[in-house]
Every structure is written in structure tokens, then in C-alpha cells.
Amino acid sequence: MTLSVERPRLAAPAEHRRLGYAAAGLAAIAWILTLPPILVRTPLPSIVLGLLAALVGVVVATDPSHRRLGACAAGLGLIAIPLALAMTNQTAANVRIVFTWSAVVASGLTFATPLIFGALGGIISERSGVVNIGLEGMMLMGCYFGIFGADIAHTWLIGAVLGMAAGGLLALVHAYFSIHLRANQVVSGTAVNLLAVGLTGYLFIAQYGDNGTPGTLPQVPNVNLPVVTHVVFFGDAFGHTNLLTWVGLLLVPVVWWFLFRTRAGLRLRAIGEQPLAASTVGLRVMATRYVAVTVSGVFAALGGVYLSDGFDGSFNFNMTDGRGFIALAAVIFGKWNPFGALGAALLFGLSSALAYRLQTFSQTLGTLFLALPYALTLIAVAGLIGRSRPPAASGIPYVKE
Amino acid sequence: MRSRTRIARAGRGLLIPLVTVVLAFIAGGFVVLFTGHDPFSTYGAIFDGTGLNWLFPWVTGTARTTAAFNLQQTLVAATPLILTGLSVAFAFRVGLFNIGAQGQYTVGGVMAVWIGSIFPNMNPVLHIVLAIAAAALMGAAWAAIAGWLRAVVGTHEVLSTIMLNWIAIWVATYLFQAGGPLQSTTEAGNPVSNTIVPSAHLPVIWGNPLLQGLSIGIFISLAAAVAFWAIMNRSTLGYEIRAVGHSPDAARGAGISVARSYAVTMAICGVFAGLAAATDVLGWEFQISTGDLTISQVGFLGIAVALLGRNTAIGTVAAALLFGALETGTSVRALNSNVFNPELASQLTLIIEGLVVLLVSTDLIAVRILGLPAKLGLGRPRAGTALDRGVPDEAATAAAVTEGLEGKLEQGV
Incomplete structure (x- = not known):
């Protein structure tokens, strides 16, 4: 050679x-x-x-x-x-x-929004060196407490805040175990997921019983864009998008800018790649990782708030239904880059939206189309993307010298 | 001397999970207490619901009949959990994270119900063997996709198995839905599969075959656990798997094909998960509805089972028995609803399971509570490099990254 x-x-x-x-x-x-x-x-x-x-x-x-x-x-x-x-x-x-494109885009965005939040959270956590399998559970916490908060305080804003706090709290548990106690992060994340399913289910039954959450809760509003609404394609696609979808889309460049254009972002990435070297130059590895994991939980939970209080207006058992894991896949697919993850989330969202619409062609075959987003992703990852390299120290507990 | 060390280690290996479980139950008890119920009577009712009181000679009469039935259900629930647990554990030992047991279980179930229902007059032994083999092979093939992608293309197995889970669920839904190719020929309009014919039913060894008695599926699970142990500890393949799990680079240096280990391991994982589906479908389920496909969590619970069992065969069996007992003890059918709402109790089960897994994720109990030295490595599952990246030029990449970062750090800090 x-x-x-x-x-x-x-x-x-x-x-x-x-x-x-x-x-x-x-x-x-x-x-x-x-x-x-x-x-x-x-x-x-x-x-x-x-x-x-x-x-x-x-x-x-x-x-x-x-x-x-x-x-x-x-x-x-x-x-x-x-x-x-x-x-x-x-x-x-x-x-x-x-193929009414404007409708495909509009519904694709609703599918993609929780994934965008989850994936951004996953990127922040993993870039700091902590694998976060627990995104699913943190999202679910956001789902329940978003609805619960909106119910007791009669405003969606309190719901969102409470949801984010609950997600952050669960993330803190993951952080304490994986950073402080040096747990296996995959194991701790799995545990957090189970805990969230049980905890939200328990509280849901204890609080709402068999009737489910009330039908008339204050929901996160849609943003009605004044001028755009009358433009041909854009009106239907973006004219009445939920506030949280815009927040998610806005967070993508913000997180990218933070990670790759600020000193704090550089430090975070350094800690995720070479914690020992970062520590030698005086960076606080443990503290940074705590903050990163907590923020990732808050982000994922906001995705959950969108799911329950933004889109559905109700809560149900385990309603995230694997979306946290899809967000995790978007992180890997997007190569730990916010824009890459956005692309992955949009691919999922748009192909899911299309899959549901394709049922017009054939009711029976329509179900098969629902597998399409996952098959597409698998092919794309295997054929075009290939290997994606996680941050070098992600998943490895840091032992302070 | 050596044997004494081994006994001591085995003792600690037993002690730590036990303490873990007890702690999780205490924490769960507080949840019960805070929501205004009596934890002691609740746990008592759950214990009775598991059927474990059958073991007490003083339980007689109708109570004994109920207990026997409940214990059968506990073992029926544990049967597939052992197998999906083994599936996840086997992958962990080579350093892969098999989130795909659920999908492998799904495709295995499709094969089992298909083969089990299309040959009406076959010899029962032949039919059962054929259906089980088909389920196992289908599971293996499904898992092998992820193994092959990881080995040849380098696709992260977490990503590929999540995708394969969903593809399996939707394809199976398509097959069994109204108008689907494998939908029941007798129940038009119902989204269910055909019912498997009696010749493919696993013989029931305890209890009433019409009331979900315990089938020989439990022996399939136990045999699989023995096979797991034998492959892992008594074969060249197992040695290679453990070597790769410990350090892919070192194993590669020693001439072991890491790619081959990944592919073979995943296929074997798929066999375990496929068998799990076979024991369910041929043992008591007999028919799959599209609703079952999304409700079933057996594959995901397998992750928790494997982790509590520290990725060993015997540990997985024990953990599956515990989880199976919890699941049965808190089910609507078994739990006395006058004492505690079974719906709440099922959620309590998940909380306890979560706490158990959380506590086994670290040396916490070994070090802080039992005062054992941290270096035993017992508190941590033998995964080592669960999310290992397996990039060949890893060292070179890391070095390049370090150089780049140091350059930037000098400018930035």
C-alpha cells in the first residue's frame, strides 16, 4: 500500500x-x-x-x-x-x-415533528458522550405531563413547561446512573423507557380512570400565517402549521449553530470525543454531560408535548409507540448532525404521510405501504450512507482521574 | 481454592440480583403507598395471583385449583420471555444490541401460524417439528439481514433492527388483515389468521388444554437455554463470540473474523426469537390477530430480561420467570380486584421492571450497599461494547479527531 x-x-x-x-x-x-x-x-x-x-x-x-x-x-x-x-x-x-403535494407536506410535518425534537435531543446527548436510548421514555413523559398540565392549569403553556420538566427529570435519572454511577448507558436507557411506560400508565389510570383524558383541553395552537395562507401551494402546506412544528424546525439551525459555531458547542463535542483530553485542558466533563443529557430529555419531552397536546389533544398508554426509537434512528441516519437528522426525520415523515395516502389506490396493499418508510430508510442507510461514526466516547463512562 | 472462589462469585452473582429485586419491590411499594393503597396486601394479592402459593402445602381446595391455574399462566408467560431474553443476551455477548427480537418474533409467528394451519392431516410430531423449524428459520433469516448489514456494509444494528421490527409488523398486518393473503378462510372480515390445526398443537403437560394449560413449550425454552450455555462456553464459535464482544480489535488481531461473528450471532438470535413465537402460537395462541402484532411486547421485554439475567443462560431463565410471574400476578384475570385495581397493578409491574433494570445497570448495589469491591464487574452486564462502532480504522480516526480538536481547542479556549 x-x-x-x-x-x-x-x-x-x-x-x-x-x-x-x-x-x-x-x-x-x-x-x-x-x-x-x-x-x-x-x-x-x-x-x-x-x-x-x-x-x-x-x-x-x-x-x-x-x-x-x-x-x-x-x-x-x-x-x-x-x-x-x-x-x-x-x-x-x-x-x-x-399526490396532493401540499397535503403530503402538511401531514408529513406532523409526522416529522416529534422525531425532530427527539433527534435533536439525541444528538446533544450523544455528542457529549452519553448514549440516550431513553428518548422514547422521555418523550412519553412529555406526552402525559403535557396533557396533565394543560388540564390542571387550563393553559397549554403550563402543560408544555410541566412536560419538559418531567422529561428533564427522567433524563436526570438517566444522567445520574450513566454519568455518576457509570452504568451501562444502553441498560440505563432501557430501564428509563420501562419506567416511563409504567409511571405514565399508572398516573393516567389513577388520575383519569377508564374515561381517558377530557376531550376539551387547551391545545398548542396552530400558527395561521396571514399572507402565505393565500399562496397556492404554501398556503395548504405551511399556512396552518402547529406552533411546536415551527419551534422544532427553528431549533435545527440553532442546535447546529450551537454545536459547530460556539465555544460551548466545541467543548461539548470535545468531551464526547476525547473526555480525557478535554478534562486535561480544564473542561468539566461530568457537569457538561449532565446538562447535555437533561437538555436532551427536555427536547424529547417537547416532542411528546406536541404529540399529545399539539396533535392529538389526548393521552393514551405508551402513545409514543416507538417514535423515540425512530428519532434515535434519525440521529444515526443523520450522522449526529442536526441538519442530517432533520433530513432523516422529514424522509420518515413524508414517506409515512405518502404511505397513508397511498391507501386510496388499494385498501389491502395500503397496509404494505406503511412499511415503506422503514424499508426506504434501511435501503438508504445500507446503500448510500454506509457507515456513520458516532462520537468516539459515546457510551463510555468517564472516570475522573 | 479455585472452586471456593467460583462458589463465592456465584453467590455474589445471585445475591446482587436478589437485592436488586427486593429494592425495586420496596420502591414499587412506595408508589402504591403514595397513591393511597396498602403495599403489603397489594403484594400479597399479586403473589397469590402468580400462583406461587401452589407450592405451599397448606393451600387446599378451590384455592389450590386457582393457584395451579395461575402458576400455569406464569410459566406460559415465562416461556417466550426466556427465549426472547436469550435472543437479546446472545447478541449482547458479541457486543451487538438486538432491539429486533420483536420483529424476529413477529415473522416467526407468521411462519408458525401458516405452517401450523395449512396441513390438516399431518403426523403431529412431524407437523410440530416442521412448524417450529419454519418459525426458527424465518426468525434467523430476518435477524440475519441486520447481521449481514452490520458485517458487510457496517450499518448500525440498532438502526437496522428497529426498521426491521416495523417492516415485520406492517407486513404481518398486511397478511392477516381483511382481504390479506393469509387471512382466515373461515372468518371473513375478521383481521385474523387461520387457526392452527390440532396436529400442530404442542402437547399440554399441566392443566386443561382448552384453558391455556402449560405446554411442552417450556421445555423448548429450557433446552434453548442449555444450548445457549453450550454454544457460549463449550464451543469455538462461543469463544470467538466472547472474544469479539470483549474487544473486536483484539479478536481481529487474533485472526477471528469479526464480520462472520456478527452475522452468525444475529442469525442465532433470530432462532431464539423465532422459537419464542413458535411456543406461543403452537402452545396456546393458535391464531394471530392484527391487534396482537402491535400489542405484543415480548421482544422488548426480552431486553429487560436479558439485562437482569446478566446475559447468561441461567440468569435469563430466572429473570424470565420473575417477569412472567409479575405479568401474571398483576393480570386482570389473576389479581383480586377487591384488593388492588389490576389495571394499576399492570403498570406497577412495568415500574418495578424498570427499577430492576435501572439498578442492575451499575455496580451501585455491589459497591455501595453490599460493600463489595467495584472491580468484580458483576454489577454490570457482560456487554462491554454494546454500542461498539466497529470501524476498522477506528484508532486512526480517533487520532485524527484528537489532533483536529486539540488544534481547535488551542484557538478556542
């Missing part, structure tokens, strides 16, 4: 990579052609484009260093053909109903 052998090979693969992505793009176009607003009613152009993408993909795949990308592009090209056929087989009206 001498450098003289490695160097000449560098030029060609870069070109192949671009070619691979171009093929993947072609595959996407092959399908998009048959969707509104273009809505081509014959599958022929899509078949040609799909085959072309597959061909280019195969060529790229012959380069050993881009085998995965090539194979993925070729696969996408081949998938695009039946997809396009499926669209052209349906009536134009049906396709229009399903």
Missing part, C-alpha cells in the same frame, strides 16, 4: 461517484414524471429513463470502490419502472388525490 499506487486511482472514482448519483437522480425523475404536476400518462419515457439509470448503475458498479452506489442506483432504476407503471395504471384523478 504505497502512495504511488493509491494516487492515480483517485481521479476516476470521483467521476464514477458523480455518475452514480446522476443515475440515482435519473431513476427518481423516471418516477416523478408520472406524478403531478407533470403527470405523464404513458409509462414509456419512464421505462426508458429507468433502464438508462439501471445501465449507468451497472457501469458504475463495475468500479470496485463504488460497487454499492452503483448497485443502489441500478436498483432504484429498476424500482422506478413498476412505480411509474402503477401510476399510469391509475386514473389521473386518483393519482392527483394521493
Whole structure:
């Protein structure tokens, strides 16, 4: 492995990579052609484009260093053909109903919001070096106490504050065990999840019994944008979005800026990568990690508040239903970067929204579409993203010298 | 000398979980107390609900009949928990976190109910073996996807198993829903599978076969635990798995294929989870409804079982028995509702389970309460590198990162 052998090979693969992505793009176009607003009613152009993408993909795949990308592009090209056929087989009206983009975006955002909050929390915690499997439980705490607070104080604001406090408190338990007592963080996070399911379920029954939460609770309001409401696509997509969705979207650049553009963010990342080195230069490893884990719990809980008091207006047993884990997946998918995680959360959200709408095509097959977001993610992670590297010290307890 | 050390270690290995459980029960008792109930009578009623009072000779008459029934339910509940616990524990030993036991259990159940219902006149022994094998293989195949992705592509198994869980649930829902390909042929409109035929029923060894008696599934679980122990401690594969779990880099240096260990381990995990589904479907469930798919938490509880059992075979069996007993003792059917609301009690079970897992996550009890030296490593499950990253050039990356950070730190601080 001498450098003289490695160097000449560098030029060609870069070109192949671009070619691979171009093929993947072609595959996407092959399908998009048959969707509104273009809505081509014959599958022929899509078949040609799909085959072309597959061909280019195969060529790229012959380069050993881009085998995965090539194979993925070729696969996408081949998938695009039946997809396009499926669209052209349906009536134009049906396709229009399903692919009403503004509605897809609006409902995609509601699916994505809890994931955005959860993923941002996960990123902060893991960047400081503490794995947070407990996001699910912290989110669930936000769900219950968000509703409970809104009920007893008759204002959603108190609900949100109480929800965040409860999530933060549960995060503190995780922090104490994983930082102070040097517990296995995965184990402690799992415990916190179980605790949250039991605790919220217990309180829910003790407080509300069989009747469930009252139907008329003060909910987190939607933001009605005055001008945008009348613009064609944007009005339906963003005109009446929930306040917490905006907060979540706003937090993404804020967290990114904090992590990568402030001194405190740099210190946090240093502690997550090399705690010993960070400690040597005088940073407070334990204290920073406590703050990071608590903040992550507060964020996840805010996602929970959105779920219960923003979207549903009620609480039910274990209502997070695995969303905390999906948020965790978004963290890994997004490579521990807020914008990456946002992309992952939006991918989940939009494909979930689409999956539910695709049930218009076929009630039976519609259920199968619900598996689509997860299958897409699996393929994307395996084919295009590959390895993502967590912060070096995440999951490892820090022992003070 | 050596044997005495081993006995002492085994004693502590037993003592710490016991103290943990007792502490969790005390904490749970306070929850009961604060919500205005009597913890002692509550725990008494839960104990009776588990059926463990069957072991007392002075319990006679109808009380004994009820106790026997409850104890059967405890063992029925423990059967799949042992297997999903083993599934999670096996992965932990190689340093992988198998959140996917639930999905492997789901696909295993689909196979078991399908094979169990399509051959009406088969030899019972053959039919049962075939259905169990199909469930185990399907579970293995499903888990192997995650293992293969981790080994070849490097996809984090936490991510892939979460995705595979959901894919399994939705695909199974599609199969059994009204109009789905595997929906019941006799109950049109109901989102349920076909009922498995009598030749595929596991023989019931204790209790009434019509009232969820205890089937031979419990022996399948126990045999699996023995197999777990034998593979882990008495085979080359187990040695490699433990080596990789301890340090992937060192194992690689010693010539062990880490990728192969990951893939094989996950497939074996899937066998355990698939067997869990087989014992449920062929033992008492006989039919799967789409509602069962999302309500079932057996795979997730397996995580807690494995952690309480410290990822050992015997520990997992004991932890599954405890969790199975708690689940049964607080169920609506077994708990005396005059003493304590069973719905509250089921939630109390989750709280106690959570506390137990929280307390076993650290050396807390060993060090602070029992005064044992911290270095025993008993308080911590043998996971070591549960969320290990397995990047080949890890050291180089870390070094580069350190250099970069130090440069920035000098500028920034």
C-alpha cells in the first residue's frame, strides 16, 4: 500500500461517484414524471429513463470502490419502472388525490415533528458522550405531563413547561446512573423507557380512570400565517402549521449553530470525543454531560408535548409507540448532525404521510405501504450512507482521574 | 481454592440480583403507598395471583385449583420471555444490541401460524417439528439481514433492527388483515389468521388444554437455554463470540473474523426469537390477530430480561420467570380486584421492571450497599461494547479527531 499506487486511482472514482448519483437522480425523475404536476400518462419515457439509470448503475458498479452506489442506483432504476407503471395504471384523478403535494407536506410535518425534537435531543446527548436510548421514555413523559398540565392549569403553556420538566427529570435519572454511577448507558436507557411506560400508565389510570383524558383541553395552537395562507401551494402546506412544528424546525439551525459555531458547542463535542483530553485542558466533563443529557430529555419531552397536546389533544398508554426509537434512528441516519437528522426525520415523515395516502389506490396493499418508510430508510442507510461514526466516547463512562 | 472462589462469585452473582429485586419491590411499594393503597396486601394479592402459593402445602381446595391455574399462566408467560431474553443476551455477548427480537418474533409467528394451519392431516410430531423449524428459520433469516448489514456494509444494528421490527409488523398486518393473503378462510372480515390445526398443537403437560394449560413449550425454552450455555462456553464459535464482544480489535488481531461473528450471532438470535413465537402460537395462541402484532411486547421485554439475567443462560431463565410471574400476578384475570385495581397493578409491574433494570445497570448495589469491591464487574452486564462502532480504522480516526480538536481547542479556549 504505497502512495504511488493509491494516487492515480483517485481521479476516476470521483467521476464514477458523480455518475452514480446522476443515475440515482435519473431513476427518481423516471418516477416523478408520472406524478403531478407533470403527470405523464404513458409509462414509456419512464421505462426508458429507468433502464438508462439501471445501465449507468451497472457501469458504475463495475468500479470496485463504488460497487454499492452503483448497485443502489441500478436498483432504484429498476424500482422506478413498476412505480411509474402503477401510476399510469391509475386514473389521473386518483393519482392527483394521493399526490396532493401540499397535503403530503402538511401531514408529513406532523409526522416529522416529534422525531425532530427527539433527534435533536439525541444528538446533544450523544455528542457529549452519553448514549440516550431513553428518548422514547422521555418523550412519553412529555406526552402525559403535557396533557396533565394543560388540564390542571387550563393553559397549554403550563402543560408544555410541566412536560419538559418531567422529561428533564427522567433524563436526570438517566444522567445520574450513566454519568455518576457509570452504568451501562444502553441498560440505563432501557430501564428509563420501562419506567416511563409504567409511571405514565399508572398516573393516567389513577388520575383519569377508564374515561381517558377530557376531550376539551387547551391545545398548542396552530400558527395561521396571514399572507402565505393565500399562496397556492404554501398556503395548504405551511399556512396552518402547529406552533411546536415551527419551534422544532427553528431549533435545527440553532442546535447546529450551537454545536459547530460556539465555544460551548466545541467543548461539548470535545468531551464526547476525547473526555480525557478535554478534562486535561480544564473542561468539566461530568457537569457538561449532565446538562447535555437533561437538555436532551427536555427536547424529547417537547416532542411528546406536541404529540399529545399539539396533535392529538389526548393521552393514551405508551402513545409514543416507538417514535423515540425512530428519532434515535434519525440521529444515526443523520450522522449526529442536526441538519442530517432533520433530513432523516422529514424522509420518515413524508414517506409515512405518502404511505397513508397511498391507501386510496388499494385498501389491502395500503397496509404494505406503511412499511415503506422503514424499508426506504434501511435501503438508504445500507446503500448510500454506509457507515456513520458516532462520537468516539459515546457510551463510555468517564472516570475522573 | 479455585472452586471456593467460583462458589463465592456465584453467590455474589445471585445475591446482587436478589437485592436488586427486593429494592425495586420496596420502591414499587412506595408508589402504591403514595397513591393511597396498602403495599403489603397489594403484594400479597399479586403473589397469590402468580400462583406461587401452589407450592405451599397448606393451600387446599378451590384455592389450590386457582393457584395451579395461575402458576400455569406464569410459566406460559415465562416461556417466550426466556427465549426472547436469550435472543437479546446472545447478541449482547458479541457486543451487538438486538432491539429486533420483536420483529424476529413477529415473522416467526407468521411462519408458525401458516405452517401450523395449512396441513390438516399431518403426523403431529412431524407437523410440530416442521412448524417450529419454519418459525426458527424465518426468525434467523430476518435477524440475519441486520447481521449481514452490520458485517458487510457496517450499518448500525440498532438502526437496522428497529426498521426491521416495523417492516415485520406492517407486513404481518398486511397478511392477516381483511382481504390479506393469509387471512382466515373461515372468518371473513375478521383481521385474523387461520387457526392452527390440532396436529400442530404442542402437547399440554399441566392443566386443561382448552384453558391455556402449560405446554411442552417450556421445555423448548429450557433446552434453548442449555444450548445457549453450550454454544457460549463449550464451543469455538462461543469463544470467538466472547472474544469479539470483549474487544473486536483484539479478536481481529487474533485472526477471528469479526464480520462472520456478527452475522452468525444475529442469525442465532433470530432462532431464539423465532422459537419464542413458535411456543406461543403452537402452545396456546393458535391464531394471530392484527391487534396482537402491535400489542405484543415480548421482544422488548426480552431486553429487560436479558439485562437482569446478566446475559447468561441461567440468569435469563430466572429473570424470565420473575417477569412472567409479575405479568401474571398483576393480570386482570389473576389479581383480586377487591384488593388492588389490576389495571394499576399492570403498570406497577412495568415500574418495578424498570427499577430492576435501572439498578442492575451499575455496580451501585455491589459497591455501595453490599460493600463489595467495584472491580468484580458483576454489577454490570457482560456487554462491554454494546454500542461498539466497529470501524476498522477506528484508532486512526480517533487520532485524527484528537489532533483536529486539540488544534481547535488551542484557538478556542
